[in-house]
Amino acid sequence: MSNTVLYDHPGPRARIRNAVLTVVFGIALLALLWWVYRKFDEAGQWAGPLWKPFTESNTWMNFILPGLGQTLLAAATGMVLSLAFGIIFAVGRLSEHRWISVPAGVVVEFFRAVPLLLMIFFIFFGVPFLIQGPVPAFWAVVVGLTLYNGSVLAEAFRAGIRAVPRGQAEAAYAIGMRKSLVMQHILVPQAARSMLPVIVSQLVVLLKDTALGYIVAFPELLQRGVNDLSANFGNVVAAAMVVATIYVILNSLLTMLANWLDRRSQRRGKAPKEAGTPVSAVPPGGDGTAIAI
Amino acid sequence: MHVFGDSANLDATVAGFLWILKLTGASAVLALVLGVLLAAMRVSPIPVLRLFGAGWVNIFRNTPLTLIVFFCYFGLYTTLGLTFSDDLARNIYWLGVVGLSTYTAAFVCEAIRSGINTVPTGQAEAARAIGLTFAQTLRIVILPQAGRAVVAPLGSILIALCKNSTIVGTIGLMESASVMKDLINANGDAVVPIFLVFAGVFALLLVPTGYFFGWLANRLAVKR
Amino acid sequence: MRITRVAAIAAVAALSFTVAACGGDDGGTGTGGSKATGIVGKAESSKKLVIGVKSDQPGLGLQTGSAYEGFDVEIGKIIAKGLGVDAGGIEWKTTTTPNREPFIQQGTVDLVIATYTINDERKQKVSFGGPYYIAGQDLLVKTDNTSIVGPESLDGKKVCSVSGSTPAKRILAEHPKAKLQQFDAYAKCLPLLDGGQVDAVTTDDIILAGYAAQPQYAGKFKVVGKPFSSEPYGIGLKKDDKAGCAKVNEILTAAASDGSYKAAWDSTLGKSGTPAPTLDTSKLTNCPAV
Secondary structure, eight states, X not given: OOGGGGSOOOOHHHHHHHHHHHHHHHXXXXXXXXXXXXXXXXXXXXXXXXHGXXXXXXXXXXXXXXXXXXXXXXXXXXXXXXXHHHHHHHHHHTOSOHHHHHHHHHHHHXXXXXXXXXXXXXXXXXXXXXXXSOOOHHHHHHHHHHHHHHHXXXXXXXXXXXXXXXHHHHHHHHTTOOHHHIIIIIIHHHHHHHTHHHHHHHHHHHHHHGGGGGGGTOOSHHIIIIIIHHHHHSOHHHHHHHHHHHHHHHHHHHHHHHHHHHHHHXXXXXXXXXXXXXXXXXXXXXXXXXXXX | OHHHHSHHHHHHHHHHHHHHHHHHHHHHHHHHHHHHHHHHHHTSSOHHHHHHHHHHHHHHHTSOHHXXXXXXXXXXXXXXXXXXXXXXXXXXXXXXXXXXXXHHHHHHHHHHHHHHHHSOHHHHHHHHHTTOOHHHIIIIIIHHHHHHHTHHHHHHHHHXXXXXXXXXXXXXXXXXXXHHHHHHHHOGGGHHHHHHHHHHHHHXXXXXXXXHHHHHHHHHOOOO | OHHHHHHHHHHHHHHHXXXXXXXXXXXXXXXXXXXXXXXXXXXXXXXXXXXXXXXXXXXXXEEETTEEESHHHHHHHHHHHHXXXXXXXXXXXXXXXXXXXXXXXXXXXXXXXXXXXXXXXXHTTEEEEEEEEEEOEEEEEETTOOSOOSGGGXXXXXXXXXXXXXXXXXXXXXOTTSEEEEESOGGGHHHHHHHTSSSEEEEEXXXXXXXXXXXXXXXXXXXXXXXXXXEEEEEEEETTOHXXXXXXXXXXXXXXHHSHHHHHHHXXXXXXXXXXXXXXXXXXXXXXXX
């Protein structure tokens, strides 16, 4: 439903009312922003020395960009592994053999319920005692991200596979394909296409969550750009603002990609008719994991 | 299990989970109210409101929660002087609630907006035809129907909120993840039991919550 | 031969970055063949060492761009040199307060030189060479603050420290009336002290002095100057590496007499004019008996 359906075309009175509301709200918003700006100014947060480091190449070359590189590397590795994990466990959970579907279900439900912070702590500080060897911070972060996001993706894929019209699988069986072939060639590709926007939104989540890596001193954007940088220059708030801006830009680009993919799949009409948007792609009664958070 | 036999450790663990529950509870209410308001803004006839809603969603949904919570401490509290309580932990708790609800509201808003999209156009047209205003259309006709469609996604958001509340530990609240880290560091020989207890409590809280929302969504689904 | 050349190039590269590295003259002369284990064996056979240092403590262990600098880093170079590893063979690794023991136990790093207090609890997990410096827990307050003169005046006051650190634990245990704000890094405590949200920051005096001396805080803070604990800084290594521990102490003893210890101090913490402490070699007794 497009937004304009919700209200009538404004007449003269509505136009005046809207204009008044626009001005009032606009002024209130600007006043708030101005107040925040003044308060930060009073606290000396805009002082030159705090921001000067960001005009120097050393800051970018040795702190922010290497941190960004590690963030992207962890996110990319985590995404590939999460996709693999998601597909395997989605298919496993749909298996007709209970000895496969039940353990797969338990694993997925467990890792969806455990906070990522807990996972990373355990992998980094706990697992080394079990394997009698070190776990690099990178892998603690990537494995944590994989288990969590992989489980979320597994549920999304499962919903997607179930949303593929029944006729597709029936037709495939009718021409003599076996179960594994039907899954491989008919169901998973179609589910993956209709789930593409969800997959990309999950990538945004994954990228944001790499920021938790700083708690195990993984040298990603937050650790290098905020903690280490501010130890040098004492500008923790300024540094956090710059780093937050980088995250917002990066994730906005990914979100735009997700929206573009969404529109594209809708236009092509390949997705099942009832499954226009990611949320409604989850059949009623599905557990709604298609939403990325 | 000697770790949790020590009453100090047990108390810290219980206190940690109580913080998680309190954070989740307060933030869930605030985020829901804020999210519905933002969604209403995003579909409203007034451009400034639409812009504000879109800006909120795009900024807060794309920033790591760790940074949002950080700004609540170093922006709202340290710089703007917003103080909720003289008690250190209470103050951090409320700052955490502000951060969590700010972040979560962006997701609630988007879920409700897609819920609004599932309501057939005819419903809104009929509402307008009988002379309802925008606010009335939204409140009486659209949101109740959209609400039923978003029960499942809202459930997922609630679960994520509960897990995300561990991040408030990064500004110094001794919630469960911080307690677990301390216990692991102090008891290297009992790492697995410690993890299983903490992860187990979360699973015990959240897996049933997930199934409950699945069941509720099924019951409330609008049959069309 | 190729390895030697690569190591030499790396050493030159590292030298151009670091201020006070004292030569890589003995790179690549390893004889090999000996079957020594622990850090001594590793240094001999591979000519490489991984040393864990702090990345966020000015004057002690601070990551500036691509390099690390500070007193702990200089001590690390002295130890490495004594083990026959030149500056190019050292891989610096950031350690944080809670992950120092795990890093040693799991072999992520060979040595930890990161404001690492020797105590009995930690001795059960790792062994310590040193101490190479005796610090003490102290308080950092605003320059004009006269009400906080020691830990006894902390009742009802807000104190900031790093979660899981010895200073934080001591405040919790011995001064329960103080309100403790905990973060993951001291760098986050300083803006709070500056803004008046906390009344004091507490950790070892030497760390506090490093922060107080940073240009952006110059003149704003002072160290109270009444240390209320003794924090002997050790060099952490694997618990069973008795030979390595003895060797570290041997190197420290030599460094105390040949001036390299003083040089390490003067080029880092001593820059503000504080004279170098004397390294009391009679206290190097923490190694487990061989």
